[in-house]
Structures are given as structure tokens and as C-alpha cells.
Amino acid sequence: MTATLIKGTVIREQILEEITAEVKQIKEKHGVVPGLVTILVGESPASISYVTLKIKTAHRVGFKEIQDNQSVDISEADLLALIDKYNKDESINGILVQLPLPKHIDEKKVLNAIDPDKDVDGFHPVNVGRLMIGGDEVKFPPCTPAGIQEMIVRAGVETSGAEVVVVGRSNIVGKPIANMMVQKGPGANSTVTIVHTRTKDLAAHCKRADILIVAAGVPDLVKPEWIKPGACVIDVGVNRVGEKISEKTGKKIAILKGDVDFDAAKEIAGSITPVPGGVGPMTITMLMLNTLKSLKFKLGIA
């Protein structure tokens, strides 16, 4: 058997089209569009490429977008003042601070200074709390877990009563996706187990999973014999395992591998996400959705 591929690249296009259409409608009816600002401190090439992609996507769906580049030696006080300015700016619905920040700046202090109602990354403790409560309390689910849940739903995988096993307990992927899948409601209602490096028998837990979500950052950690036949396998891992020359551009690019032995796993799973092209493209997509939601909350139409 060969598993159905759940392609983030395809789902991304569907969602971005839905967002573009909704932005157009809101603009016609209310005369406003969602506003997103990304604050970039310094000139790290990786951060620049992430921010550029976010801004490009925001532009594509019709948002007002601002890329605010700051020098690497900006003081913590000046960065906090900048955030305060955007917190008060009525035309801005989402504020993103690209991480990591230089060592002289307290990252936690900066992230906590963002107005929770503009925290479209969903990392502010207020939004983490809202996620834990669930239901109508949730405003901005963190983007990667939200993307994972969206992929599972759009692939038509039954979540109610399903055994979900999450490998990894990070604050940005493992814990929030586990929390989201156990909530009452559509796309959730699952029975959830979280496993990590202290788990006694990783394989035994994975083998029980109807939906296996792997976010460990270890290439090929999950072996094909750990997968229940027909299971849905979501591979969040992005591991650089080498370099190659791109056929398209002739430039050096990273060879990426997931946390699941994909070639063998696809013969056992019912559905599976590839790496690259699986969960990866969903994160920025969900960021756009959160920014649109932020404006809708403000207009009272969410």
C-alpha cells in the first residue's frame, strides 16, 4: 500500500485563496484590510529570508504590510517603545518580532510586550492560556500546530476518538498540538499521548497511534515498524542532512529530511506529509489566517 500524500504546498494555496477572497470582501464592506508588521533586528540571512517570505505572502493576500528593520545594536528600551507604537497603531492587527534577538535583549520581555490581541504568533502567555481553556477562548493558536490540525482536517482524517501520539514536548509544537487535539470540538476530541526523551518505550506508544505527529528534530527517528498500518503520519521535523546544487538556480541548497523514515513509512501509513513540502508551508499560511482573524475580532465579525 502507498499512503496518500498530504501536501502542505497544495493546502497552502487553497487557504491563501480563501484569505484573499475574504480580505477583498472585508475591504469592500468595511473599508479596511488586515495590517501586519514584522520587526527584524540585525541582518541574519536566515531571519531576512523568513521575514521576506512573510511580507511577500502578506502582500499577496492583500494585507497592509510593514517590514520594520532595526539595527543589531538597538537598545531593549527602544525595541519595547517600537512595540508600544505598533500596539497603539489602529491600522496594525498583527505584530511579529523575528527571533532570535541579539543577546543584549531579553526575548521574553519583548514578546510579552506585544498586545495579546495582536500576538498573531500565539506565543504570549495570555494566548497560551486561552489555548489551554479552548473553545471560544482561543484567539490565535500558534501557527505550526494550527497548520498541523488544519492538514489533518483537510485530509479528511477522523480525529474524534482517535489515538493521537505526539513525539516532542516543545512549547512551539509538541505541547500546543497535543492540547489542541484533546479539546472538545471538530478536528479534535482525540485521546492524546505525549512522548519525549524520557519515555520508556517510544516504539510501543507510536504503534498505537491512529494519528502520529512527530516533532523531535531527529532525522529518521520513527521507523516503519513503529507505524500502525493505515495511520496518518504528520512529520514536523526539518533536519539539514547535507547540501546539493539546485537544478533550478544552480545555487547550493540544504538537503532536508524529516523525523520519519519517509520512503519506508509511506508503504505502511494511510496518509503522510512529505519533508519538504508538508508541514513547512503551513506555518506562514496560518500566520496570515491569524492576522485576518485579528482584524475580524476587532470588527466584531469573527
Ligand SMILES: NC(=O)c1ccc[n+]([C@@H]2O[C@H](COP(=O)([O-])OP(=O)(O)OC[C@H]3O[C@@H](n4cnc5c(N)ncnc54)[C@H](OP(=O)(O)O)[C@@H]3O)[C@@H](O)[C@H]2O)c1
Ligand atoms: N514550520 C515547520 O515546519 C516547523 C516549525 C517548528 C519546528 N519544526 C521542526 O520540528 C522539529 C521539532 O521542533 P521543536 O522546536 O519542537 O524542537 P525542540 O524544542 O528541540 O523539541 C524537541 C522535542 O523532541 C523530543 N525528542 C528529541 N529527541 C527525541 C528522541 N530521540 N526520542 C523522543 N523524543 C525526542 C525532545 O524531548 P525532551 O523534551 O525530553 O528533550 C523535545 O521535547 C525540528 O526539526 C524543527 O526544525 C518545523
